[in-house]
Amino acid sequence: MQMSEAPSIHRHELAPPDQSLADGVLAGQRRALAKAITLVESTRPDHQERARQLLATLLPHTGRAIRIGISGVPGAGKSTFIEALGNYLIDQGHRLAVLAVDPSSSVTGGSILGDKTRMETLCQREEAFIRPSPSAGSLGGVAEKTREAMLLCEAAGFDVIIVETVGVGQSETTVAGMVDMFVLLQLPNAGDDLQAIKKGIVEIADLVVINKADIDPRAAQVVRAQWSNALHMLRHASPNWAPSVVTVSALKKEGIAEFWQQVQKYREALTPTGEFEAKRRHQAVDWMWQMIHFGLNQYFRRHPAVREALPGLTQAVEAGRMTPAAAAHGLLKFLNPES
Numbered sequence: 483m484q485m486s487e488a489p490s491i492h493r494h495e496l497a498p499p500d501q502s503l504a505d506g507v508l509a510g511q512r513r514a515l516a517k518a519i520t521l522v523e524s525t526r527p528d529h530q531e532r533a534r535q536l537l538a539t540l541l542p543h544t545g546r547a548i549r550i551g552i553s554g555v556p557g558a559g560k561s562t563f564i565e566a567l568g569n570y571l572i573d574q575g576h577r578l579a580v581l582a583v584d585p586s587s588s589v590t591g592g593s594i595l596g597d598k599t600r601m602e603t604l605c606q607r608e609e610a611f612i613r614p615s616p617s618a619g620s621l622g623g624v625a626e627k628t629r630e631a632m633l634l635c636e637a638a639g640f641d642v643i644i645v646e647t648v649g650v651g652q653s654e655t656t657v658a659g660m661v662d663m664f665v666l667l668q669l670p671n672a673g674d675d676l677q678a679i680k681k682g683i684v685e686i687a688d689l690v691v692i693n694k695a696d697i698d699p700r701a702a703q704v705v706r707a708q709w710s711n712a713l714h715m716l717r718h719a720s721p722n723w724a725p726s727v728v729t730v731s732a733l734k735k736e737g738i739a740e741f742w743q744q745v746q747k748y749r750e751a752l753t754p755t756g757e758f759e760a761k762r763r764h765q766a767v768d769w770m771w772q773m774i775h776f777g778l779n780q781y782f783r784r785h786p787a788v789r790e791a792l793p794g795l796t797q798a799v800e801a802g803r804m805t806p807a808a809a810a811h812g813l814l815k816f817l818n819p820e821s
Contacts, residue, residue: 496539500532504539510639512611519613522630537630540637545762547636548749551657553647553683554667559693560646561600563667563732568604570738571642579611579635581628582646611640629660629769658686659765662758663748665689668709670701685716688725689744696731703729722751787816
């Protein structure tokens with residue numbers, strides 16, 4: 483699929499190297515997009531400032547994609563499902579970006595970043611862009627800069643953005659709070675409807691997919707009915723959409739078209755009432771506050787008085803000579819001595 487000519491942008495806003503990078507992103511150049519994401523993910527202060535300027539320049543060219551979050555327990559077949567879906571969408575004329583977040587080691591901080599190897603055929607499609615990133619310990623199984631990476635992919639002309647999360651089962655609301663639709667992948671042996679209700683993640687799922695249905699079709703249909711009953715008993719997040727359950731076999735490419743139909747129905751149900759755009763506006767404000775909290779945390783840790791007092795207070799808490807609350811209050815007073 484040919485890319486249209488890059489829209490004009492204000493050339494006075496960026497230094498020449500970053501202006502060239504912005505032009506490359508808008509032209510749909512994969513190398514430029516990869517460099518831009520790397521810049522956004524950098525922790526260097528000068529890189530962070532450049533990234534903020536780059537995103538501000540590209541922001542008017544974002545927002546036209548459908549953003550889908552996909553999560554599920556390890557072994558649910560997330561990568562296989564995304565590859566089957568991606569190939570189907572490209573055949574339908576779409577351009578797909580996959581932000582695959584790999585779990586980082588809690589010991590070494592390293593990450594295998596193996597999602598590209600699990601999406602071998604999708605990697606070969608010119609209309610697909612796959613970017614594996616380490617979670618680096620972030621809650622919700624998403625990398626810290628996933629939101630910014632989504633905007634960059636949209637500016638590059640990708641109209642379907644998929645965020646594949648770690649699927650750790652903790653704070654998965656993080657990804658649900660940055661996408662338009664949150665999809666939960668399950669297996670045919672996922673358990674009964676009571677177990678489904680107990681899982682808080684189900685409450686934020688807009689669609690449940692029973693993958694690997696070809697292994698035992700009868701069991702898949704039973705589990706589908708159980709999950710449908712469980713979802714029916716829960717309070718829906720949207721008055722205009724009742725989460726549904728579909729069965730697929732990503733390996734055999736079965737049920738992929740039906741899944742995409744559900745995605746389209748979801749968007750069609752929420753768009754006329756303004757709920758679709760309202761959801762994005764609320765997510766943007768939440769995003770702002772998360773950045774504020776992160777910035778305050780960084781500022782607190784870099785405060786000279788805090789850095790000087792922190793080791794001693796930490797030892798006092800560890801030795802039981804001081805309560806955590808008292809230590810925290812003492813450190814916070816450095817930011818507001820009058821408190």
